[in-house]
Amino acid sequence: MSQVHEGAAAPSGAHARGADGSRDLRLTGLTKEYATFTAVKSLDLVVPQGEFFALLGPSGCGKTTTLRMVAGLDTPTSGTIHLGDTEITFEKPYRRPVNTVFQNYALFPHLNIAKNVAFGLERRGIKNTRQQVADMLELVELTSQAHKKPTQMSGGQQQRVALARALINKPEVLLLDEPLGALDLKLRRGMQLELKRIQTEVGLTFVHVTHDQEEAMTMADTIAVMNQGVIEQMGAPSELYENPRTTFVANFLGQSNLIAGEIEGRDGDHVKVRVQGAVASVPGDRAHSDSGKGWLGIRPEKVLIAEAGTPIDAPGDVITGGYVTDVSFVGVSTQYSVMMPWGQELTVFEQNTGARSMLPVGTKVDISWRPEFAFLLDASQDAKAGIEDD
Amino acid sequence: MTSTAGVPPVSTDDTTAAKPRGRKLTGYWLILPGAVWLLLFFVIPFYSLVASSLFDPKGSVLTGYEMTWHVGNYVDAFNQYKGQLGRSLLYAGLATLTCLVVGYVLAYAIAFKAGRWKNLMLVLVIAPFFTSFLLRTLSWKLILADDGWVVGVAQAIHLTDVLNIIGLTTTDDRLLATPFAVIAGLTYNFLPFMVLPLYASLEKVDIRLIEAAGDLYASPMRGFFKVTFPLSLPGVVAGTLLTFIPAAGDYVNAQLLGSTNTKMIGNSIQSLFTTQGDYATAGALSVILMVIIVAAVMAYVRTAGTEELV
Amino acid sequence: MTRARRWIGEHLVLGLGLLVLAYTFVPIAIVVLMSFNDSSTSRNVYKFQKFTWDNWLHPGSWADGMADSVWLSIRIALLATVVATALGTLAAFALVRHRFAGRSAANLIIFLPMASPEIVMGSSLLALFVSAGFGGQLGFWTILIAHIMFCLSFVIVTVKARLSGLNDNLEQAAMDLYATEAQTFWRVTFPLVLPGIVGAALLSFSLSFDDFIITNLNAGQEVTFPMFVYGANQRGVPMEVNVIGTAMFVISIAVVLGNEIVRRRQEKALAA
Numbered sequence: 020m021s022q023v024h025e026g027a028a029a030p031s032g033a034h035a036r037g038a039d040g041s042r043d044l045r046l047t048g049l050t051k052e053y054a055t056f057t058a059v060k061s062l063d064l065v066v067p068q069g070e071f072f073a074l075l076g077p078s079g080c081g082k083t084t085t086l087r088m089v090a091g092l093d094t095p096t097s098g099t100i101h102l103g104d105t106e107i108t109f110e111k112p113y114r115r116p117v118n119t120v121f122q123n124y125a126l127f128p129h130l131n132i133a134k135n136v137a138f139g140l141e142r143r144g145i146k147n148t149r150q151q152v153a154d155m156l157e158l159v160e161l162t163s164q165a166h167k168k169p170t171q172m173s174g175g176q177q178q179r180v181a182l183a184r185a186l187i188n189k190p191e192v193l194l195l196d197e198p199l200g201a202l203d204l205k206l207r208r209g210m211q212l213e214l215k216r217i218q219t220e221v222g223l224t225f226v227h228v229t230h231d232q233e234e235a236m237t238m239a240d241t242i243a244v245m246n247q248g249v250i251e252q253m254g255a256p257s258e259l260y261e262n263p264r265t266t267f268v269a270n271f272l273g274q275s276n277l278i279a280g281e282i283e284g285r286d287g288d289h290v291k292v293r294v295q296g297a298v299a300s301v302p303g304d305r306a307h308s309d310s311g312k313g314w315l316g317i318r319p320e321k322v323l324i325a326e327a328g329t330p331i332d333a334p335g336d337v338i339t340g341g342y343v344t345d346v347s348f349v350g351v352s353t354q355y356s357v358m359m360p361w362g363q364e365l366t367v368f369e370q371n372t373g374a375r376s377m378l379p380v381g382t383k384v385d386i387s388w389r390p391e392f393a394f395l396l397d398a399s400q401d402a403k404a405g406i407e408d409d
Numbered sequence: 410m411t412s413t414a415g416v417p418p419v420s421t422d423d424t425t426a427a428k429p430r431g432r433k434l435t436g437y438w439l440i441l442p443g444a445v446w447l448l449l450f451f452v453i454p455f456y457s458l459v460a461s462s463l464f465d466p467k468g469s470v471l472t473g474y475e476m477t478w479h480v481g482n483y484v485d486a487f488n489q490y491k492g493q494l495g496r497s498l499l500y501a502g503l504a505t506l507t508c509l510v511v512g513y514v515l516a517y518a519i520a521f522k523a524g525r526w527k528n529l530m531l532v533l534v535i536a537p538f539f540t541s542f543l544l545r546t547l548s549w550k551l552i553l554a555d556d557g558w559v560v561g562v563a564q565a566i567h568l569t570d571v572l573n574i575i576g577l578t579t580t581d582d583r584l585l586a587t588p589f590a591v592i593a594g595l596t597y598n599f600l601p602f603m604v605l606p607l608y609a610s611l612e613k614v615d616i617r618l619i620e621a622a623g624d625l626y627a628s629p630m631r632g633f634f635k636v637t638f639p640l641s642l643p644g645v646v647a648g649t650l651l652t653f654i655p656a657a658g659d660y661v662n663a664q665l666l667g668s669t670n671t672k673m674i675g676n677s678i679q680s681l682f683t684t685q686g687d688y689a690t691a692g693a694l695s696v697i698l699m700v701i702i703v704a705a706v707m708a709y710v711r712t713a714g715t716e717e718l719v
Numbered sequence: 720m721t722r723a724r725r726w727i728g729e730h731l732v733l734g735l736g737l738l739v740l741a742y743t744f745v746p747i748a749i750v751v752l753m754s755f756n757d758s759s760t761s762r763n764v765y766k767f768q769k770f771t772w773d774n775w776l777h778p779g780s781w782a783d784g785m786a787d788s789v790w791l792s793i794r795i796a797l798l799a800t801v802v803a804t805a806l807g808t809l810a811a812f813a814l815v816r817h818r819f820a821g822r823s824a825a826n827l828i829i830f831l832p833m834a835s836p837e838i839v840m841g842s843s844l845l846a847l848f849v850s851a852g853f854g855g856q857l858g859f860w861t862i863l864i865a866h867i868m869f870c871l872s873f874v875i876v877t878v879k880a881r882l883s884g885l886n887d888n889l890e891q892a893a894m895d896l897y898a899t900e901a902q903t904f905w906r907v908t909f910p911l912v913l914p915g916i917v918g919a920a921l922l923s924f925s926l927s928f929d930d931f932i933i934t935n936l937n938a939g940q941e942v943t944f945p946m947f948v949y950g951a952n953q954r955g956v957p958m959e960v961n962v963i964g965t966a967m968f969v970i971s972i973a974v975v976l977g978n979e980i981v982r983r984r985q986e987k988a989l990a991a
Contacts, residue, residue, distance in 0.1 A: 092891050112894040125892035129910045138906075139896035184896065436817025440825055443810035443871055447828050450868040454843030461846040511739050518736025530740065532975055537743050539971030540750055542929050543948040544964040547956060548746035551753070551767075600743060650834065658836025661931060665952055675838045675932070682842055682936055688849065695842045702836065 042068045042103040044089065044192050044224060049098035051084050058084040060248040061098065066192075066226060066241075071218050073227045073239035077271070077405075081248040082228045083122075086194050089226065090119045102191055113142070118185035119194040123201060124177045126169035132156070132180050133165040139188040155187045158217065175206045182214070186221060195227040199234060211237050232272050236260070244268050246405070260318075264307050266396055269316050271405035276322065276365045277314040279398065285309050290395055295361045297336050305394040312398035320368040321392040324355060327383040337387045341365070343380050353377055357384060462692030474688060486693040490677050494697065497674040498705075500588065500663075501656035504595035508603040508652045509645065511596070516607035516644070517637075521616065534604050542598060546665050549594050553584040553666070560584050579670075586668035594662035602651040610644025611637075646713045654702055674698055747968060754961035774959045782957040788947035789963055795859070795943065796927040799866035804920045806867075807874025808912075814875070815882040832872045840869065841933035848937065857939030865937050866930060870923040877922060881915025921974070928967075 044066040051059040059081040066072045074082040087093040089100060091112030100108045107115050118139065126135050136155055137148040156162045159179035169177055178198060185193055198214070199207045215238050218225050229235050235242050236256040243253040244267070252264045260272055269275040280294035290306035292299050294315050301315070325331045327339065340360035347354045348371075355367040355378065367386065378384060461474070462482055468474035487494070519530045537545060552559055563569045563584060572578040577589040584590055614637060622632035638645075660675030674694060681691035757771035778786065810829070814822060832840065844865050848854060853861065889911070893903040931945040938946060948960050 090891075090895055092895070111899075112891070113897045113899055117895075119892070119895045121888050121892055123886070123888065125886065125888035127889060127892070127907060127911075138893070138898070142893075142897040142899075142902055142906075188896065436813045436819040439809045439813035439817065440819075443806040443875065444825055444828065446806060446868060446871060447832070450844060450847070450864055451832050451840065452828060454840070454847040457846035457850050458839070458843040460850065514732065515736045515739040518733045518739075522730075522733040522736065530736075533740050534743070536968075536972070537747060538925060538929075540747055540964045540968040541945060541948065541960075543931060543945050543952075544750050544960060545746040547948070547952065548749035548753075551749055552745065597743070597746065600739075654834055654836055658838040659932070660838065661949070664949075675836075678838050678842055679932075679936065682845055688846065691842060692846060695839050698836065699839045706834075 042191055045101040047099045050096045052096040057248055066224055068224055069222050071225045071238055071240045073235035073242045074245055075229055075232060075235040075242050076245035077230055080245045082245045083196055086196055086228045090117055090194055091115050116191040118188050118190040120181045120185050120198045122196045124181040126177055126180055128169055131166050131168055135180055136184045136187055151187055155183045159183045174202050192224045197229055262305050262394055266400040266402055267405035274319055275316045277316050277402045280313050280315045282310050282313045292395055300390055301393050301395040302391055308395055308397035314396040314398050314402060316394045316396055317388050319366040322367045322386050322388050324367045324369055324384055324386050327385050331387045333387040333389055335387050335390050337385050339385045341384050341386060343378050343382045343384060346377055346380055458692050458695055461688045462696050464689040466689045482689045482693040486690045490694055493672050493674045493677050497657050500592050501653050504592050504656050505649050505653040507596045508600050512600055512603035512607055516604050516611055519608050520611035534601050546594055546661055549666055553590050555583050588671050590666040591663050591671045594666045595656045599652045599656050603648040606647035607644040610641045614640045650706060657702060750961050750964040753958055754965045756958045758958045774962045781959045785947055788942045788944045792928050792944040795863055795866055796924045798863055799870055799927040800920050800923040803867045803870035803874050803923045807871050808878050808916055811875045811878035811882055815879055829872050829875050832869055837932040841936035845936045857937055858941045861937045862934055865933050866927040870926055873922050874919040877919035878915045881912050885911055
């Protein structure tokens with residue numbers, strides 16, 4: 020198979036295409052077992068060509084193992100990996116049209132920046148790499164640094180070199196393993212936009228592994244949330260956030276209030292659930308369970324709060340009897356902890372519109388939310404799944 | 410997880426560049442030449458040594474030796490050479506102790522006080538290795554010469570008197586050809602073996618811990634003994650071993666700087682082998698030295714190890 | 720007063736450390752000095768008598784056997800270095816990069832020669848050679864065998880340290896960038912481990928060139944340079960041995976400094 024040799028220089032040309040002509044990345048039943056645990060469990064996944072795809076999950080969830088199997092650095096225990104119609108499951112890493120930006124960049128310390136960037140081209144016997152290297156360094160804005168050694172550069176610069184070194188090969192799929200993890204917050208925000216710009220410009224498939232939900236949501240077209248070796252949910256960032264299917268996603272992506280309830284059953288295109296004496300109805304497409312016990316979920320910023328007895332601008336039921344146990348002012352919003360009559364603390368974010376002053380601790384309050392913002396999850400799941408300790 | 414039909418079974422031992430690299434056999438092939446060399450010329454010779462220590466002592470190089478399992482060689486060798494053995498351990502011990510004190514100062518200075526001169530000072534520590542060990546030892550003959558200024562100064566400050574009283578010198582007008590000279594030579598020659606491990610472990614000590622100690626214990630001295638020194642113990646252990654072991658087996662210093670009254674066990678072993686041709690006794694002495702050293706090292710590491718835990 | 724005291728307090732340890740360093744250099748200074756000593760009037764006293772260039776300028780008048788002993792030491796050191804570096808580097812790769820049964824035993828066997836007294840290793844080897852019937856053939860080859868043996872451990876430890884400090888991500892990155900296994904080794908692994916191998920080779924050379932105790936027991940009739948010095952001590956030391964000592968020192972310092980200068984210049988050129 021000589022696909023790398025022809026392919027990487029002109030990625031769209033010579034390859035066998037999928038049935039619909041695309042070069043999607045397809046993982047089928049992909050599994051990686053180690054002696055003591057299973058890192059990835061029968062993963063099925065299609066990453067459409069040209070998409071910015073994020074694998075999001077806590078450390079140890081199997082996302083990096085998945086990435087390494089695609090790169091050829093780990094061998095799957097079972098399952099297959101296809102690029103279009105070409106199977107690459109057991110292909111050597113140097114024979115796949117796939118390149119990686121490593122977590123700590125893995126720049127060659129004995130080669131200067133230009134040599135680092137030219138490495139992939141030279142290994143494939145391409146002469147006169149000078150122009151391509153120059154173009155690539157320009158893309159990542161490092162033209163003046165070409166003759167420095169990696170150790171003489173800042174973290175952000177090293178990150179861009181790693182990106183250039185991978186991109187110059189015009190891989191069909193670019194893998195990014197926590198590429199921004201080592202950068203400080205401000206630089207990270209800048210690089211997120213930069214990465215997104217470059218991806219749009221070159222139009223390659225990016226598979227981006229991260230544990231940072233904000234980073235995934237900022238950049239990715241599609242996010243797959245991974246937990247304990249399986250994909251919990253996959254979809255566009257807004258879809259995952261607004262309509263999580265599992266408690267893990269509800270907690271890992273943002274924050275959620277999960278209130279225990281008894282599901283009464285479907286009623287038209289809504290599902291009714293009895294929560295602490297009141298009955299709430301959840302839109303059918305947001306109800307991921309329709310019998311037995313359930314978790315009624317609502318995002319903190321969707322909850323409206325008002326001093327007891329004053330009107331709340333919401334069509335839903337007003338739940339009374341709470342009182343404020345904690346207030347933190349974070350500028351754009353005020354975050355309240357409210358103790359409810361049934362002994363659960365709910366979190367409420369109120370946008371800092373200035374319409375009302377902060378409610379002090381101990382204030383008796385009523386809360387409410389629009390029923391269409393709630394979601395309903397199966398109660399067999401741990402309500403605390405996905406809450407990070409730190 | 411069931412494996413998908415048609416996929417070759419792949420063990421967790423990866424075939425690609427991943428973690429447990431290389432197949433098992435490659436490792437064996439790579440280490441084989443070196444391991445065989447050490448086996449043939451380091452391990453097996455020990456058996457030969459032990460064997461020769463059990464030869465019939467009546468044999469000689471010329472007539473050949475007979476294996477008679479003559480354990481009595483050990484008793485004879487020990488009785489005959491216990492003076493040299495004791496001297497070796499004493500001289501090596503004193504030299505190690507001096508190295509520890511002097512070397513600690515130097516290692517501490519390099520680790521915490523040298524600033525940008527750190528690397529240069531490290532090179533200077535090993536610089537003596539750049540020239541001949543024997544020539545440097547010979548130089549001490551000149552330094553300690555009877556009419557040299559070192560002897561003069563030592564007399565002026567009554568150091569020679571003190572050395573006389575504790576028995577490291579015999580008269581008050583000479584340093585050369587005394588136990589003092591031998592110990593000084595050993596100290597000098599093995600100092601870098603002490604400094605380097607000390608430096609390595611001191612360098613790992615977090616400077617903030619020392620500052621915190623300064624904050625908690627009023628005096629820097631107390632801070633040093635409560636924090637810095639305990640943290641550098643691994644270096645102290647490594648350094649003392651690396652100094653003591655070669656010093657105990659050395660005979661060059663005793664030969665060049667000492668007298669017939671300062672002979673160490675190495676002198677005896679070497680002359681028994683090369684000039685007297687008494688392999689049985691020489692073998693027994695070598696084994697005795699090795700056993701004493703191994704026992705001392707084990708006892709020492711055990712004590713130092715428990716202290717470290719406290 | 721207090722300021723002066725504080726200054727002394729700050730610099731006391733450094734000052735003492737420098738004193739210790741200075742002390743280690745006194746014998747070296749004497750070696751250099753004595754290489755210019757004219758000892759023609761009295762050979763029996765090891766002291767400075769008269770300045771001369773003769774020791775340096777007239778190798779022809781060197782004591783009998785000295786030049787031969789130096790040449791022998793150089794040949795043995797070169798050969799021992801080549802073999803020990805090659806075998807040791809392979810072994811280091813095996814130990815760092817491969818898992819196999821008996822690794823810990825191998826590590827122990829490698830560690831022991833560094834922790835054994837030379838006199839014991841030397842006499843063991845001699846016992847082996849004699850019992851194997853080579854007692855009469857002690858000489859060049861037995862010295863070489865011994866030197867390779869004790870250099871090996873130092874090479875393995877040095878290369879191992881360099882190799883295990885190497886981030887294995889780099890090799891994966893190379894493979895990811897289309898380098899085959901062989902290319903990965905020669906383009907990435909080897910250049911990165913090379914400084915360790917060179918260091919190990921230099922160490923081997925100096926260990927071998929300078930060894931006395933083990934060599935003396937296994938040399939038969941051959942005389943290496945350290946043996947020559949030791950023997951000369953009993954007859955009166957010819958001053959030209961210090962020429963060799965000084966040359967060794969100057970060459971070693973030049974190698975170290977040259978290395979450092981090249982490194983700094985590269986850094987400077989890159990930074991500019």
